[in-house]
Every structure is written in structure tokens, then in C-alpha cells.
Amino acid sequence: MAAFTLKINGREHQVDVDPGTPLLWAIRDNVGLTGTKYGCGVAQCGACTVYLDGQTVRSCSLPVSAVGKSEVTTIEGLTGKEAVAVQKAWVAHDVPQCGYCQSGQVMSAAALLGLNPKPTDQDIDLAMNGNICRCATYVRIRAAIHSAAKTLEG
Amino acid sequence: MNLHVKSEAAATLSRRSLLKAGAGFVLATYVARNGIAYAQDAAAAKSVNIAPNTFLVIGQDDTVTVLCKHIEFGQGPFTGMATLVAEELDADWAQMRADHAPSNPVLYKNLAFGVQGTGGSSAIANSYEQMRKVGAAARAMLVAAAADEWKVPAEEITVEKGIIRHTSSGKQSGFGALAAKAMQQPVPANPPLKDPSAFRLIGKDGAVTRLDSVAKSNGSAEYTLDIKDPGTLTVLVARSPRFGGKVASFDAAAAKAVPGVIDVREVPNGVAVYAEGFWPAKTARDLLKISWDDSKAEMRGTAQLLEEFRARAKKQGALVKQEGDVDAEIAKGGRLIETEFVFPYLAHAPMEPINAFLHWKGDTASARYGSQFPTPDHAVIAQVLGLDIAKVDLKTILAGGSFGRRAQQSTHVALELAQVAKAIGPGRPVKLVWTREDDMRGGYYRPFSLHRMRGVVRDGKIVAWSDTIVGQSIMKGSAFEAMTMKNGLDSTAYEGSNEIPYQVPNFRCDLHQVDVGVPVLWWRSVGHTHTGYAVEAFVDQLLEAAGQDPVEGRLAMMADKPRHAGVLKAVAKLADWKGAKVEAGRARGVAVVESFNTFVAQVVELSMGAEGPVVHKVWCAVDCGVAVNPDIIRAQMEGGIGFALGHILYAQQPLDEGRPVAGNFDSYRSLRINEMPEVEVVIVPSTEKPSGVGEPGVPPLGPAVANAMAKLGLPRPTQLPIRPGDSA
Ligand code: FES
Numbered sequence: 001m002a003a004f005t006l007k008i009n010g011r012e013h014q015v016d017v018d019p020g021t022p023l024l025w026a027i028r029d030n031v032g033l034t035g036t037k038y039g040c041g042v043a044q045c046g047a048c049t050v051y052l053d054g055q056t057v058r059s060c061s062l063p064v065s066a067v068g069k070s071e072v073t074t075i076e077g078l079t080g081k082e083a084v085a086v087q088k089a090w091v092a093h094d095v096p097q098c099g100y101c102q103s104g105q106v107m108s109a110a111a112l113l114g115l116n117p118k119p120t121d122q123d124i125d126l127a128m129n130g131n132i133c134r135c136a137t138y139v140r141i142r143a144a145i146h147s148a149a150k151t152l153e154g
Numbered sequence: 155m156n157l158h159v160k161s162e163a164a165a166t167l168s169r170r171s172l173l174k175a176g177a178g179f180v181l182a183t184y185v186a187r188n189g190i191a192y193a194q195d196a197a198a199a200k201s202v203n204i205a206p207n208t209f210l211v212i213g214q215d216d217t218v219t220v221l222c223k224h225i226e227f228g229q230g231p232f233t234g235m236a237t238l239v240a241e242e243l244d245a246d247w248a249q250m251r252a253d254h255a256p257s258n259p260v261l262y263k264n265l266a267f268g269v270q271g272t273g274g275s276s277a278i279a280n281s282y283e284q285m286r287k288v289g290a291a292a293r294a295m296l297v298a299a300a301a302d303e304w305k306v307p308a309e310e311i312t313v314e315k316g317i318i319r320h321t322s323s324g325k326q327s328g329f330g331a332l333a334a335k336a337m338q339q340p341v342p343a344n345p346p347l348k349d350p351s352a353f354r355l356i357g358k359d360g361a362v363t364r365l366d367s368v369a370k371s372n373g374s375a376e377y378t379l380d381i382k383d384p385g386t387l388t389v390l391v392a393r394s395p396r397f398g399g400k401v402a403s404f405d406a407a408a409a410k411a412v413p414g415v416i417d418v419r420e421v422p423n424g425v426a427v428y429a430e431g432f433w434p435a436k437t438a439r440d441l442l443k444i445s446w447d448d449s450k451a452e453m454r455g456t457a458q459l460l461e462e463f464r465a466r467a468k469k470q471g472a473l474v475k476q477e478g479d480v481d482a483e484i485a486k487g488g489r490l491i492e493t494e495f496v497f498p499y500l501a502h503a504p505m506e507p508i509n510a511f512l513h514w515k516g517d518t519a520s521a522r523y524g525s526q527f528p529t530p531d532h533a534v535i536a537q538v539l540g541l542d543i544a545k546v547d548l549k550t551i552l553a554g555g556s557f558g559r560r561a562q563q564s565t566h567v568a569l570e571l572a573q574v575a576k577a578i579g580p581g582r583p584v585k586l587v588w589t590r591e592d593d594m595r596g597g598y599y600r601p602f603s604l605h606r607m608r609g610v611v612r613d614g615k616i617v618a619w620s621d622t623i624v625g626q627s628i629m630k631g632s633a634f635e636a637m638t639m640k641n642g643l644d645s646t647a648y649e650g651s652n653e654i655p656y657q658v659p660n661f662r663c664d665l666h667q668v669d670v671g672v673p674v675l676w677w678r679s680v681g682h683t684h685t686g687y688a689v690e691a692f693v694d695q696l697l698e699a700a701g702q703d704p705v706e707g708r709l710a711m712m713a714d715k716p717r718h719a720g721v722l723k724a725v726a727k728l729a730d731w732k733g734a735k736v737e738a739g740r741a742r743g744v745a746v747v748e749s750f751n752t753f754v755a756q757v758v759e760l761s762m763g764a765e766g767p768v769v770h771k772v773w774c775a776v777d778c779g780v781a782v783n784p785d786i787i788r789a790q791m792e793g794g795i796g797f798a799l800g801h802i803l804y805a806q807q808p809l810d811e812g813r814p815v816a817g818n819f820d821s822y823r824s825l826r827i828n829e830m831p832e833v834e835v836v837i838v839p840s841t842e843k844p845s846g847v848g849e850p851g852v853p854p855l856g857p858a859v860a861n862a863m864a865k866l867g868l869p870r871p872t873q874l875p876i877r878p879g880d881s882a
């Protein structure tokens with residue numbers, strides 16, 4: 001066990017865990033933020049997607065000891081115009097079915113729009129293919145990302 | 155799934171249940187006092203004196219919360235039930251909410267099953283009248299309350315978009331202000347329902363949006379894995395790598411030394427690790443040294459099973475259906491076509507693996523999780539803990555998908571949950587968590603199945619058809635065996651193969667029902683997952699041999715199947731079908747399957763990539779009777795298509811000497827967004843009773859892909875998945 005200070009959504013949290021503990025479980029079980037999901041634990045599904053200094057990472061496969069002073073953003077702390085546009089589009093298109101993958105989908109989609117405000121279908125494929133949706137809501141994810149991009153155009 | 159629980163079973167459960175409200179369904183409406191939601195009012199929930207039936211709560215803030223007796227894991231029952239209520243209540247959509255009803259087999263039984271449960275795409279079908287009546291009764295009671303309050307005749311009162319109004323006196327009110335008074339009104343026995351021509355919400359595109367979209371887009375929706383009641387222990391169980399294996403001995407010394415681990419106990423299913431959080435539990439479980447006793451375990455691998463199945467299929471099995479004389483027709487000559495189709499074990503792999511929460515406090519207990527069959531789950535928890543069922547409450551919460559997995563007729567999760575709680579004793583709550591590997595390797599698969607098809611084409615016509623199925627029963631040995639099996643045969647093994655929509659003069663369907671020690675379960679569309687493929691790929695093959703167009707040829711044999719023909723024509727029109735011919739390396743295939751009284755036809759357009767078929771577009775026509783929520787129907791077709799495509803391309807759970815091999819999405823590949831085709835859906839207008847849409851989008855996709863591949867000169871895949879060697 002070792003003590004770590006994690007900066008999550010702008011706040012510092014002390015956690016006392018084994019250094020190999022994946023960030024996902026520190027976020028969920030120690031900090032108590034449960035919007036970030038577990039789907040595979042092996043960097044396959046993207047349900048655990050968070051940002052590390054603004055970049056998407058798979059928190060299930062990142063040990064707490066490797067986080068250092070980086071800032072972690074989870075779905076609960078997601079802000080900014082891309083995030084707002086994405087979440088509005090998600091609701092407008094009624095994207096979610098079971099919803100369990102959607103925190104990860106929204107995190108990846110907002111990150112994509114931050115980097116590329118007008119993604120093509122191919123850009124969407126590349127940015128989103130690490131996020132599995134077992135309900136296969138992909139048709140709507142694609143449409144919602146295009147809609148969000150439109151609203152960002154103003 | 156075809157689940158029909160006889161009323162005796164329901165009655166037994168209900169007699170033992172917390173509410174002795176008498177047999178039968180009594181329509182009544184409970185309107186909360188002071189806006190206190192019934193669902194949170196534990197005292198009321200346990201009392202035997204409360205109103206006999208409760209489906210909605212009207213808050214003082216005018217919100218109308220529908221208590222949904224079906225679990226919401228994506229197929230939209232929250233929105234569906236609320237639509238039915240709001241329509242007759244004349245509520246405004248913005249005031250509607252939904253939550254899960256608690257476990258109560260009398261109040262919340264599925265009218266198709268007789269106990270509380272979700273499945274068989276039955277949510278809308280069994281609730282259509284019931285929930286409309288709830289809305290209509292509540293409306294009548296609110297109107298009566300307003301008439302009393304305002305001293306005006308009830309007939310002069312109107313209700314529109316959540317406003318109760320008496321025009322000539324200028325009086326008006328929302329629902330909340332009159333709710334308490336409405337509750338004192340008698341419940342109308344048979345409130346009149348609207349004529350469909352007056353619907354504002356049912357069947358109206360854009361009239362409603364899903365009630366769960368916001369919470370599911372911002373991370374606030376709560377699933378079982380998210381439960382964090384104080385003191386909760388995370389429990390992981392080490393289970394036998396083979397089905398039927400038992401713990402011979404184990405050494406937990408290293409596991410117990412992991413910081414955060416509270417205890418390690420043997421349970422009937424294996425060895426349970428109790429820890430403060432997932433990671434210590436997982437770390438400790440990996441350190442357990444267990445030797446397994448495999449003397450009663452299933453040791454066969456899928457290669458051996460396949461050999462055995464093949465050998466059996468050479469002979470005729472137990473007769474399911476026969477018309478004319480297939481053998482005589484074969485003997486006459488004509489063109490005999492034979493094909494074998496092999497279908498692998500499939501895991502459901504819902505996005506949220508299995509988990510469940512239970513707080514055993516000694517003389518009472520509370521469970522909370524995504525229970526798809528609350529009635530049997532509830533009884534099992536009470537039984538294991540030795541409590542009267544009235545001392546146990548079970549609340550269903552959102553679940554991250556199911557596809558059939560959470561509908562456990564064996565109640566194995568409830569059982570394991572109660573057993574791990576019992577093993578450590580009352581006090582701290584337990585959260586039983588299955589890892590993805592536990593889920594993939596934990597059984598309850600779509601049964602491994604084989605179809606041996608034979609058909610005769612003579613003079614451009616299909617004159618004989620025979621389908622010999624080899625498969626495992628889902629129902630045998632379950633609590634539902636006696637109720638769901640006919641002549642010892644499980645209809646879920648042949649449904650769809652025994653009644654094909656085509657007129658063929660000589661027809662036979664027979665079944666070898668085999669015992670394998672691998673637990674199997676209904677998987678999104680149940681028997682139709684394989685019978686739909688076998689029938690639709692084979693009819694296409696025969697039509698090809700007969701020189702007929704896949705659409706025209708099917709229609710010519712469907713004279714007495716208007717709804718099948720209806721969706722087939724609709725999809726041909728939508729796709730502008732001009733034959734299956736290849737254009738620029740692309741070909742089209744078609745299939746039509748009825749499941750759960752819903753009719754779906756799909757046309758697939760694909761090309762062959764370097765690694766296999768690439769599906770570009772799917773056109774889909776669906777007839778599900780009255781379409782309650784058109785956008786949810788479209789979403790279920792889209793999702794069903796993606797789910798089906800991922801599985802026919804990549805998915806299988808092979809067994810190596812009895813051990814399931816695939817453990818995660820790297821070895822059990824899932825469809826990803828770059829592989830998702832464009833989808834266009836048309837809903838065929840219908841005035842028939844509404845039927846379900848959660849499952850029926852799945853079956854036609856596989857055979858439509860196979861049939862399109864055939865048009866590119868490739869064989870129709872006879873052993874699924876199409877790309878078995880592929881991992882992610
Ligand atoms: S849980 Fe991290 S990628 Fe699946």
C-alpha cells in the first residue's frame with residue numbers, strides 16, 4: 001500500500017492503495033466517482049475512458065503509480081463546449097440503450113471534437129473504434145457526433 | 155424467449171409473498187400523498203393494507219412517475235410504459251418520469267408469464283392495455299376530484315397536456331394539486347380507452363424522447379456496480395474452470411495477506427474473496443491456490459461435440475412436425491440439395507458483467523441489482539437466508555445490457571449472491587462482482603447447435619424440405635421444464651424451424667435433444683438465432699437452384715403469410731430491390747424471420763474485403779403491430795443488426811476439454827463502430843396488437859449476409875462465425 005494524491009476534476013484526493021491498482025478502481029472504489037465504468041479491464045472496450053491532461057486514456061490499464069501529477073478528468077468533471085454539444089446531441093438522438101458504455105463514448109467523442117471540430121465518418125471510425133457498445137448504438141453515435149459538430153460551428 | 159409459467163407457480167409464489175392481495179389483476183391506481191413516492195415508502199410497500207395495485211406516483215410538483223414492472227437495460231420499457239400511461243392520462247411528456255417497480259409477483263407480474271419478469275420481447279405486448287388503463291383510471295380520478303373541488307359537472311372538464319380545465323368557470327389545475335383528493339375517488343373498474351385516431355403520443359414520431367437518455371449521457375445513471383452503501387464488501391468468487399467441477403481443496407494464505415482483503419470463504423460455487431474494493435479482491439483471487447475435483451465436470455471440447463452432433467444428425471431425430479412424405483419425394487429423384495449448418499456457443503457479454511448487491515441485516519435483507527426475473531430471485535434469496543419473503547426486499551435497478559443473460563431461470567446469480575452473504579454472515583453489505591472473464595467463461599451460452607438440411611427442387615419448385623436439428627435444451631432441468639416442453643422436447647431448440655413461412659408440400663422437422671454439461675440460456679432471439687439462419691440461408695440456396703429471384707421466389711410461397719410478405723415487400727421497396735445482382739463488387743442478400751410475433755425482413759449489401767465480408771448497408775422492414783414508440787423500434791432494429799453482425803462475423807465460445815477458451819473482448823471480438831453498416835428502417839403500419847422489438851431485429855441479418863455472399867460466388871457460410879480465427 002502507498003499513499004497517492006490524485007488530482008481529479010480539479011480536486012485533490014488522497015488514496016491509499018497498492019501502487020499497481022488501476023486508476024479506474026481508485027476512481028471508483030476509493031474516490032467514489034462511479035460514472036467511469038468497468039467493461040473489460042484489458043484496454044479493449046473503452047468504458048473506462050478518462051482524460052489524463054486532456055488526452056483520452058484507458059483507466060483500467062493505467063496504474064495509479066503512473067499518474068503522477070497529471071490531471072484526471074472523468075465524466076463527472078467533463079466541461080467545455082464540445083462536451084456540452086456532445087451530451088446535447090446524445091440526448092437529441094436518444095443514443096443510449098443500456099447506457100453502460102456511454103460515459104466512455106461521450107468522453108471519446110468530446111475529445112475528438114476538441115481535436116477535430118469537423119470530423120468525417122472516417123475520423124469518427126478512427127477516434128471511436130476503441131469504444132465498444134454491445135447494444136450497437138453506433139449508427140446514432142455517428143449521427144450525434146455530426147450533429148454536435150454542426151452546433152459547434154455556430 | 156418462450157416463457158410461460160403456469161398460474162399455479164405464480165399462485166404459490168404469491169401466497170408466500172408480502173402482499174396477500176388476492177388472486178388476479180385488480181386495476182387500481184395509487185396516487186402518493188404529499189408527493190411521497192410509493193417506491194421509497196417502505197412501510198407502505200410492506201403493508202398488507204395499501205391499495206392493491208400501484209403503477210404511478212403523482213408528485214405535488216406535477217411529476218408523474220410510472221413504476222415500470224420491466225427492467226430497463228436498453229430496450230426502452232421506461233419510455234414505453236410512460237408513453238402508454240401518459241397517452242390516456244393526457245399528461246405532458248415533460249412531466250413524465252419512470253422508475254423500476256419493486257419485486258412483487260402479484261402487483262407487477264408479467265401478464266404473459268404470471269410472475270414478475272422481463273423477456274420474450276413481451277414488455278409492450280403484455281402492458282399495452284394494462285398501462286393504458288392505469289393512465290385512464292388516474293385521469294378519471296383526477297377529473298372526479300376536480301369536479302368535487304370546483305363543484306362543476308365532471309363531463310365539462312377537459313384534460314390536456316397535464317392541465318385539468320373547466321372552461322366556462324375558468325378554473326384549471328395541474329395534477330399535483332389534485333392528487334391527494336384524486337386518491338380518495340373510487341377506482342373506475344373499466345375506464346374507457348381512447349380510440350387510436352385520438353392518440354397524441356402512441357405511434358407519433360418525435361412526440362416522446364427516452365426518459366433515460368440524460369442520466370445515461372452524463373455518467374449519473376446508477377448500475378449495480380456503482381452501489382457504494384457504507385461498509386460494502388466487494389466479493390469475487392473463484393469458480394471451476396470446467397462446468398460441474400467442485401473445489402477439492404484450497405489454500406488462501408497468500409490471498410488473505412493482501413491488504414484490503416477481509417475474508418476468504420468456501421461457497422457452494424467455489425471460493426469467495428471478500429475485500430474492500432475490486433482490486434484487492436481481484437488480486438487476492440488470483441493468489442488463491444485451488445485444486446478442482448473434475449469427476450462430475452463436463453470434459454468434452456467443442457471439436458468432440460461437433461463430431462458427436464454430426465453423427466447424430468445422420469439419423470432422424472424425434473419428430474417435431476411432418477407434412478407429406480419427404481423420403482418418398484427424395485426417392486423420386488429431382489435435385490437433392492444437402493447442407494449442414496453449425497452454430498457455436500455464444501456468450502451474451504452484456505457491457506456490464508453480472509453483479510448483484512445484498513445487505514443481510516440478520517432478520518431482514520435488501521437486495522438491489524438488475525434482476526430480470528425478480529419473483530424467483532426474491533424467493534431464492536429469502537430461502538437461502540432462511541427468512542420469510544416478507545422480510546426481504548428486492549429492487550431492480552438499471553443494468554448494462556442483458557441480451558437474455560440476466561433472465562436466469564436457474565436463479566444462479568441470486569443464489570450465489572445469497573450464498574456469499576450467508577458464508578460471511580449478516581452485517582456488512584456484499585456486492586458480488588463478476589469480471590469480464592467470469593462472464594465470458596461462466597456459461598449460460600446460446601446452445602451449440604447443428605442443422606442438417608435436405609431439400610428437393612423439381613421443375614423450378616421446392617417440393618421437399620427436411621431439417622434435422624441437434625441441440626441442447628435450455629429448459630430441461632429448469633424450474634420451467636414441465637411448463638415449456640412438449641413431449642419432452644424443448645421448443646426453443648426448434649422454434650422457427652418447425653413452422654416455416656413457405657408452402658412446401660413435403661416437410662419434416664426433427665430434433666435430437668442432447669445432454670451436455672454446459673449451462674445454456676436464451677440469447678437475444680433464442681432459437682431463432684440459429685433456426686432463422688438455417689431456414690433463410692437454405693431457402694435461398696434452394697431458390698437459387700430453382701432459378702428464382704430471392705424476393706419473388708419467397709413471395710410465391712407465402713400466399714397464406716400476409717405479414718411475412720408485407721415486410722418482405724416493404725424491404726424490397728425500401729432497398730429498391732432489382733435482384734441480388736453484383737454491382738461494383740457489391741451484392742445483396744435478403745432474409746425474413748418472424749420471432750415473438752414480430753415480422754422483420756432485411757436486405758444486406760456487402761462486398762468482400764481482404765479479410766471477409768464488409769457490410770455497407772442494411773435495409774430493414776418491421777411489422778410489430780401498433781408501433782408505440784417508433785424511434786425506439788428503429789433503435790432496436792439498428793442495435794439488433796449490429797449485435798447480430800458482430801456475432802456472425804467473429805463470435806464463438808470454444809471449449810477446450812470442457813474449458814471455455816474466450817475470456818475477454820480480445821478473444822471474443824465485438825463489432826466496433828468502423829464495422830457498423832448504415833441502417834435504414836421502415837415500420838410497416840399495422841393495427842394488430844403490439845408485439846416486441848428487443849429481439850426480432852437479430853435473426854434475419856446473418857442469413858441475409860450469407861445470401862449476399864452467395865451472390866458473389868462464395869459459399870454460404872456453413873459454420874459460424876464467418877471469421878473464426880479473428881481476434882480483436
Ligand atoms: S474497462 Fe478499460 S478498456 Fe474496457
Ligand code: FES
Binds near residue numbers: 096100135554
Ligand atoms: S448502450 Fe449498451 S453498451 Fe452501449
